[in-house]
Structures are given as structure tokens and as C-alpha cells.
Amino acid sequence: MTRAVNAVLRRDLRIETRTPQVVPGMALFAVSAFVVFHFALQQRSVEGNLAAGVLWVTLLLAAVLGIARQFVADREEGGFEGFLLAPVDRTALLVAKAASLFLFLVALEIVAVPAFLVMLLGPSPVEFWRLLLALLLADLGIAFVGTLVGALAVQSRARDLLVPLLALPLLIPLLIGAVKLSAPVFGGPAAAARWPWVLALYDLVFGLVAYAVFDFLLED
Amino acid sequence: MGDAPAIELAGLVRRYGERTALDDVSVALPAGATLVVFGPNGAGKSTLLRVLATLLRPQGGTAHVLGEALPRDAWKVRGRIGLLGHEPLLHRDLSARENLRFHARLHGVAFERIDALLEQVGLRLRADEPIRELSRGMVQRVAACRTVLHEPDVLLLDEPTANLDPAAADALEPLVGRTSGRTRVVTSHDPARGLAEADVVLGLRGGRAELSGSATEAEVRELYR
Numbered sequence: 001m002t003r004a005v006n007a008v009l010r011r012d013l014r015i016e017t018r019t020p021q022v023v024p025g026m027a028l029f030a031v032s033a034f035v036v037f038h039f040a041l042q043q044r045s046v047e048g049n050l051a052a053g054v055l056w057v058t059l060l061l062a063a064v065l066g067i068a069r070q071f072v073a074d075r076e077e078g079g080f081e082g083f084l085l086a087p088v089d090r091t092a093l094l095v096a097k098a099a100s101l102f103l104f105l106v107a108l109e110i111v112a113v114p115a116f117l118v119m120l121l122g123p124s125p126v127e128f129w130r131l132l133l134a135l136l137l138a139d140l141g142i143a144f145v146g147t148l149v150g151a152l153a154v155q156s157r158a159r160d161l162l163v164p165l166l167a168l169p170l171l172i173p174l175l176i177g178a179v180k181l182s183a184p185v186f187g188g189p190a191a192a193a194r195w196p197w198v199l200a201l202y203d204l205v206f207g208l209v210a211y212a213v214f215d216f217l218l219e220d
Numbered sequence: 221m222g223d224a225p226a227i228e229l230a231g232l233v234r235r236y237g238e239r240t241a242l243d244d245v246s247v248a249l250p251a252g253a254t255l256v257v258f259g260p261n262g263a264g265k266s267t268l269l270r271v272l273a274t275l276l277r278p279q280g281g282t283a284h285v286l287g288e289a290l291p292r293d294a295w296k297v298r299g300r301i302g303l304l305g306h307e308p309l310l311h312r313d314l315s316a317r318e319n320l321r322f323h324a325r326l327h328g329v330a331f332e333r334i335d336a337l338l339e340q341v342g343l344r345l346r347a348d349e350p351i352r353e354l355s356r357g358m359v360q361r362v363a364a365c366r367t368v369l370h371e372p373d374v375l376l377l378d379e380p381t382a383n384l385d386p387a388a389a390d391a392l393e394p395l396v397g398r399t400s401g402r403t404r405v406v407t408s409h410d411p412a413r414g415l416a417e418a419d420v421v422l423g424l425r426g427g428r429a430e431l432s433g434s435a436t437e438a439e440v441r442e443l444y445r
Contacts (some may be wrong), residue, residue: 007325011311011318018350019313078309082366084275085309086326087299219277 233280
């Protein structure tokens, strides 16, 4: 399985570096959203729960763009069939696609989080590790849910409609956990100790669900 | 040519929703032999190849490839089948070499074989250009390299030389032609050429087998009327 994961991951990263589409699209959306928030909220800066909410809603919507693009090349250029013809465990595709989405989200956040801090954040962030932990745990959850939803939606012509319709409701618990965990970083109320565990449990549950059903999504 | 059947279909049925694409199709093909499938567009030829390639499940009858029952033991024959269909299964933004390396990694094939294959089809000098910059004929040659990269026992070929000039078609002959020595299922619209390379003939119309075993050129032409 490692061989197949390696093959698909390398290919996806090579395609994205050769003809960047997913990461620039997500990053541009996020930066544009921060600019819009800046004017719409009519505040020079935000803090606390509002700051965490603005950051996470923007990251989540940007992620939905990436999820929608995740399997398009495979569908249009026969990547699915090329993979299905190989004598490899089909779970390798789930692992590789989740890993590539995770890396794309990290790349997005390298651009989006500093942009947020510069454009919208008032007080200097404290306990920054909380934000890093929230990003790590949320990215894992988005990667599993996104891969599952992307594989389901790509079979349909209405995939651009299906991805947000399916992904956003599933991601709401993750959004709540990420906001709760990161709000103290921006001067918000202290987070209960359970929120990292809630996010980790979310990741575990959706990782297992994706593992259990992914094979069926690839069947004709 | 061996005696054991490499492919055995009995009463095969496959539907797409309400439409029956293959209806009660039966045929047997010995190892090392060539089955040529004729039929007008929409007759079920590509569906038959996709069932044999384990990409579609049979919905009735039985299908055996290399002695393994489909779909139950499909995993045992993946990797022993090479499919060359209408789609090349190559990524446009990657080069021929990068595409073949991807498939080599999936199949556990050494990269040295890639250069040898590209040399054989006359594309070694263009191996590092993106697929989108190659002509259709060149893309088909790269797709043929992908098809045989892992030395499959069975080749499933959907009009393999349709986009090729005679020289390019000749270049593919050792890879996917009769001289490759592999068991082959080939779809064709050319009765004379198809019959010349056929050991077994299957004529499909509307998903049903109207010719099976052997046929004359006139009988094949009748399929298209």
C-alpha cells in the first residue's frame, strides 16, 4: 500500500506544482474574503470569538474549493481507471488523496493565517500553539471528510453544488471545535480542555468512516 | 497458443440503468489467441472490454479471466490485464516519462523498462514533454507503453490503431499486436483487417452476440447494416 500511496501522492503534488490550481485558488479566495470582512464588519480589527469565527469560516469555505477540485483531474484524465486497473489496495487512494488535501490546506494556511493577522487581527495573538493545534486537528478532519465527499461528488455533473451541500454540514462540529480551541489566541474566552479531544475524536471517527466506505465509492 | 481458456464468458449481462448494454453474451478464448469484437457504435464492445478489465461488474451470467471469476476474484487478475481504450489514461500536464513512472510505481515495475518502451515506439526524445503537447498518435503510442508496462497476460484493446498513421501502427505491433504473443481482445470496425488477425470472432449488435466463433467478411459487414 505504501508504494501506491507514494505513487498517487507524488503525482498529485507534481501536477499541482506544474500547473498550480488548487492552492492558488484557495489562497486567493481566503485573502479576498479577509478584505471583504474588513470592509463588511466596518472594524479596523476583530478579536475573540469573532476573530476565530472569521478565520475558520474563511478557511473552511476555501477548503471547500479545494475539495471540489480534488478528483477532477482523475475523473477527466482517467486517473481513477488507471489506479483501479493496478493490483493495489484501493484504500491507498483514500490515504494519498487525504494526504495531498492535508498538504494543500497547510499551504493555504501559510498564506491565509499571516494575511488574517495583518488585515484583521487587533491584539497580538497569545498562546499561538493553540492555533497551530487547532489547524493541525482541523486539517486532518477536513482531509478525511473532504476526500470522502470529493470522491462521492466527482461522479456527478453537479459536483460544484454537491460538495458544499455535503461537506459543510459534516464540517460544522469541526468548525465549532476549531473556533472554541483557537478563540483564546485572539483574546477570547478560555477554552475547555476537552476541545482538542473533541477534534481528535472527530478526526478518528471520520477517518474510520472514510476507510469503511471509500471502496464502495469506487465501485461502478 | 495454449489450450486452457484465458477468457470465458457465459450468458454475460450488463445494464446501464434501464438500458441493456450486454445481453446473454457467451464466448471462450484460449490463452495466446486473439478475439476480435465487431459491432456498430453502441453495440456493447467497450462495455465488454470494461467488464473484462474489472472496471464494471457483470450483472448476470458468468465471466472468467485467466481462470478467475469476476467480480469475486477481480483483485487476482488486476495487474495481469492491460487496457488500451479510447481514453489514454494519461495526465495531460505530466510528461510521457512521468506518466509511465506513475504507473510503474503502481505496478511495481522497474523504471528501466520505461526507456526501453519509449525507444521502441520512437518517443524517447519527446519523453519529457507534457502529454498535452503531443499529437493524438503520439499519445496513443504512450498509452500503448502504459498498457504493456507491467507485462500483462491479457490485452484489451479498443480500436488500438484508430488514430495512428501506418508507421505508428507498425511501431505498436510488437507491443500490442498479434506478434506480442499475448491473449488479446480487440475491437474493430474493419472487417478485412479484423478477420485477418482473429482466432475467434464475436459480433455484437444491440448488446447481443449475433456472431460467435468464426465469421465471413460478408457476415461481419451485415452487422453494420
